Amino acid sequence: MVEFILERGNYWAIIGLMMIGLYTLFSSTNLIKRLVGLSIFQTSIILFYISLSRIDGGTAPILYGKDAKGHGGEHGAEVAAGHATDATHAAPDAAHGAADAAAHGFEHVYSNPLPHVLMLTAIVVGVATLATGLAIVVRIREAYGTIETDEIRETDLEVALAEYAEDHPEANPA
Structure with a gap:
C-alpha cells in the first residue's frame, strides 16, 4: 500500500x-x-x-545514435525531417516499450x-x-x-x- x-x-x-x-x-x-x-x-x-x-524509458523526440543514421551530408535536412516525423508517429506506440520502437525501426523509445x-x-x-x-x-x-x-x-x-x-x-x- x-x-x-x-x-x-x-x-x-x-x-x-x-x-x-x-x-x-x-x-x-x-x-x-x-x-x-x-x-x-x-x-x-x-x-x-x-x-x-511520460513514457517509461522514453526520451525526448530528438533522434540520436543509430536512429540518426543518414543525418548530415547532402541528404541531411530531408532525412532528418523524415525521421523526426517517424519518431513523432511512433511515440504513442512506444508507450508499450522498446519492442515497439524496434518495430518502427528505432533503437530508442521516444516520448510524444x-x-x-x-x-x-x-x-x-x-x-x-x-x-x-x-x-x-x-x-x-x-x-x-x-x-x-x-x-x-x-x-x-x-x-x-x-x-x-x-x-x-x-x-x-x-
Missing part, C-alpha cells in the same frame, strides 16, 4: 495543488487571491497532463511531444488570462475603491436601491 502511494507521488502533489487552488478560488473574497487560486489550479492541470504523457506542446500553449493562455484578470481588478479598484467582493456587492446593492427609489417614488413611503 505504501509503495502504491509513493509510486504515484506526483499525482498526490498535483491533487494537493488542485485542492489548494480550488479552496483559494472559492473561499477568498479578495479578487487578487482568487486569481492566485485560479493560477495554482491551472498549474496543477498542466502538471497533470505532463505527468500523463504533442502533450508538451499543448501545455506550452496552455501556459501562454494562462498567463494571458491572469494578465487580463489583473487588469480588470485594477479597473474595479478604481471604480469601487476596493477589491473585496463583499464590499463591491454591498456598494452595488446600495446603488441599485437608490436608483430604484429614485425611479419609483411611490414605493418609498417617506
Whole structure:
C-alpha cells in the first residue's frame, strides 16, 4: 500500500495543488487571491497532463545514435525531417516499450511531444488570462475603491436601491 502511494507521488502533489487552488478560488473574497487560486489550479492541470504523457524509458523526440543514421551530408535536412516525423508517429506506440520502437525501426523509445506542446500553449493562455484578470481588478479598484467582493456587492446593492427609489417614488413611503 505504501509503495502504491509513493509510486504515484506526483499525482498526490498535483491533487494537493488542485485542492489548494480550488479552496483559494472559492473561499477568498479578495479578487487578487482568487486569481492566485485560479493560477495554482491551472498549474496543477498542466502538471497533470505532463505527468500523463511520460513514457517509461522514453526520451525526448530528438533522434540520436543509430536512429540518426543518414543525418548530415547532402541528404541531411530531408532525412532528418523524415525521421523526426517517424519518431513523432511512433511515440504513442512506444508507450508499450522498446519492442515497439524496434518495430518502427528505432533503437530508442521516444516520448510524444504533442502533450508538451499543448501545455506550452496552455501556459501562454494562462498567463494571458491572469494578465487580463489583473487588469480588470485594477479597473474595479478604481471604480469601487476596493477589491473585496463583499464590499463591491454591498456598494452595488446600495446603488441599485437608490436608483430604484429614485425611479419609483411611490414605493418609498417617506
